[in-house]
């Protein structure tokens with residue numbers, strides 16, 4: 063019965079086929095449907111895992127000229143653009159970036175119409191209260207609202223429908239395949255995310271150290287369903303690409319986090335309050351270089367380059383109550399040698415690293431809210447701020463591993479979100495979300511930009527796909 | 541006095557150490573540690589903001605948070621770590637399990653706390669007992685249950701004094717038991733906080749949150765979850781029908797009592813009299829509300845709440861429904877031969893209701909109000925934590 067329904071559903075030729083089930087896909091599907099197109103959405107995951115990385119998100123970076131409901135002060139276009147330029151080191155496309163920025167100033171009314179609610183910045187993230195609108199209940203609540211709205215509007219949704227290839231003719235989309243099932247549509251939006259769940263691909267991208275695949279020790283913070291199948295297909299089919307194929311956004315997360323879908327709660331926020339050592343009990347980077355929100359994203363890469371891709375964040379009792387409580391309790395010990403034992407580190411090396419660090423700390427006025435004057439002297443690497451001796455028991459430590467957030471490699475698009483082949487735009491194949499985010503965010507990251515790109519380009523792609531059908535119809539009639 | 545209380549609690553904690561957590565409580569502590577690192581649900585209700593003021597979750601914190609939770613379901617559907625995720629976060633279920641335990645643990649007298657565990661059976665037995673009692677009484681006193689119309693004069697079936705002497709002690713006992721239970725609860729979750737020292741604004745806010753059921757609004761005012769992730773205001777509405785219907789019925793009885801003792805006006809009262817009007821309005825509310833709540837209860841998403849609590853929920857709802865249905869039937873047929881029988885049935889149900897009042901679902905309102913008051917007091921105090929994050 064079910065199979066029959068499904069085949070009936072796909073036997074029909076839809077106007078717009080949307081591939082993916084995260085934020086970008088839903089934005090595209092809703093917009094195309096609003097424009098009058100019939101829409102089929104294919105999500106590779108089962109229903110309970112739907113929504114890709116978007117289910118783990120919490121906020122959207124929004125341009126605004128004056129205080130708005132949940133946003134304080136103002137965040138004008140120019141400042142947003144400068145921030146993007148800075149974090150990407152200029153690896154961005156200004157036209158597309160400004161498109162995203164401007165869209166972020168008014169997309170929230172549309173989001174609300176589809177049932178999304180916003181809340182002020184969460185406790186502990188005051189630094190984002192001006193720039194980022196938080197989703198009430200997080201990304202999964204946002205997706206639930208979008209899926210409900212899509213259902214009400216008559217978008218057809220299929221779960222457990224992983225597309226493995228497309229049929230293209232002269233840069234035009236003809237059909238998509240799930241195994242041997244062929245699904246035709248007049249236009250297509252690919253919103254199937256990056257390739258961060260594909261461990262083979264990550265291996266290739268990161269290579270080996272000491273005969274060991276670096277990526278084998280990576281944890282994936284988001285979904286297990288972003289295998290990059292369509293990204294790879296499009297690249298092989300000659301689509302133009304963008305951004306560094308070997309780069310990904312990664313942060314240092316609790317080593318006990320699950321292999322996939324650990325999400326936000328596995329982060330460890332006490333790095334700048336103590337020191338970090340590798341498995342030889344040696345420090346390797348300035349833990350107090352800058353404010354944690356500005357530095358957390360470099361630690362994934364730093365840990366990835368340490369032996370065994372593991373490190374340990376060590377603090378003492380003075381730090382408790384100053385950082386977001388971690389999801390797993392830390393190793394706790396009454397003395398430093400005991401802590402070394404619990405971590406399985408060489409006791410002598412550990413104690414001597416701490417002794418060196420402690421004696422290098424120059425007393426100052428500790429203030430975690432500013433770049434204070436507590437720093438080390440004659441220590442390599444130095445700790446330039448918030449350096450206080452680790453001397454007050456109990457001591458705590460958290461093992462860290464690199465956690466991959468997303469990959470940068472994507473397909474090149476224009477302002478219409480059209481996929482390009484040898485510099486020429488397709489007239490009915492569009493891309494949105496992480497699969498094209500590299501056009502705007504070629505490297506680096508700043509909170510809330512992923513959803514801003516997916517929302518802007520999802521809506522553009524949906525509208526363009528619907529418009530492409532109309533053009534075709536008019537051409538046929540003429 | 542305040543310090544003394546605090547000192548006493550501290551001394552107790554020192555003497556017996558940190559009270560160990562039962563499996564239900566340990567599960568809440570586990571989930572709260574995940575939520576506290578995530579916090580996405582902060583805007584839904586008071587539970588999460590109260591959680592963020594803590595780093596660790598002891599028994600008292602857990603019992604407090606469990607009773608603050610309204611089981612609205614929002615944080616389950618929004619949770620990225622809900623089953624089938626290996627973290628298996630289901631806050632409403634974990635809270636519901638502990639909630640049921642807290643009612644039993646704080647119940648007075650403690651020996652009767654066990655009645656919560658097999659509450660369906662408790663209710664059925666109380667109902668059967670109440671019905672049997674009044675049917676037998678009616679038979680004994682009148683020789684029959686069916687007789688010539690008595691023009692609505694209940695006291696010809698059961699003399700007024702008899703009814704007063706049966707219901708007053710049971711009602712007073714119920715009040716006492718509930719009051720002592722919630723007092724124990726308060727002393728444990730809020731040691732050192734004396735209710736009478738609470739800021740007026742906090743008391744007013746707690747009262748408003750309880751009376752308007754703020755936290756069945758989902759944080760956005762569109763309601764709570766029932767069968768799926770869509771929001772609906774029907775639970776709040778049906779609960780209002782139930783609660784305010786109950787209050788109107790209670791008001792009807794109180795006015796009638798005043799009429800009787802103050803003015804010597806004896807029942808039956810005219811259909812347009814205040815007691816009958818209040819009672820009818822309340823009775824209708826108490827029909828619509830429980831019927832609606834029961835209907836919603838059967839349609840609830842299978843992951844919501846605690847299955848073990850369903851007999852208690854449904855039994856209580858059914859009892860409320862029977863109370864109003866039998867009351868309205870009595871009003872409708874009070875001038876017929878069925879009156880004596882209907883009166884015996886109604887009184888039997890009401891008796892069962894009052895008997896089980898301190899040992900059933902009714903307690904949730906009392907404990908939740910106390911938790912809301914604690915939250916209203918607590919949120920006005922500065923937090924000790926200065927947490928920073930990415």
Ligand SMILES: Cc1cc2nc3c(=O)[nH]c(=O)nc-3n(C[C@H](O)[C@H](O)[C@H](O)COP(=O)(O)OP(=O)(O)OC[C@H]3O[C@@H](n4cnc5c(N)ncnc54)[C@H](O)[C@@H]3O)c2cc1C
Nearest residue numbers: 083084085086106114115116120121225495496510512513
């Ligand atoms: C833990 C975490 C927190 C984050 N927090 C934020 C935040 O707060 N703000 C922000 O802006 N960004 C955040 N990001 C980044 C953000 O998640 C992404 O930028 C955004 O979700 C991308 O949306 P998308 O729709 O393109 O991809 P996804 O949401 O990942 O969706 C891709 C979808 O495609 C489906 N799919 C994949 N392959 C196929 C196939 N072959 N056939 C059919 N379907 C397929 C997947 O199942 C999935 O549903 C976060 C990321 C992570 C991991």
Ligand code: SF4
Nearest residue numbers: 575578579580581619
């Ligand atoms: S219920 Fe889930 S999403 Fe909500 S705060 Fe807890 S862990 Fe986070």
Ligand code: SF4
Nearest residue numbers: 585609610612613615
């Ligand atoms: S079920 Fe509702 S009231 Fe209970 S914790 Fe979750 S959001 Fe809050």
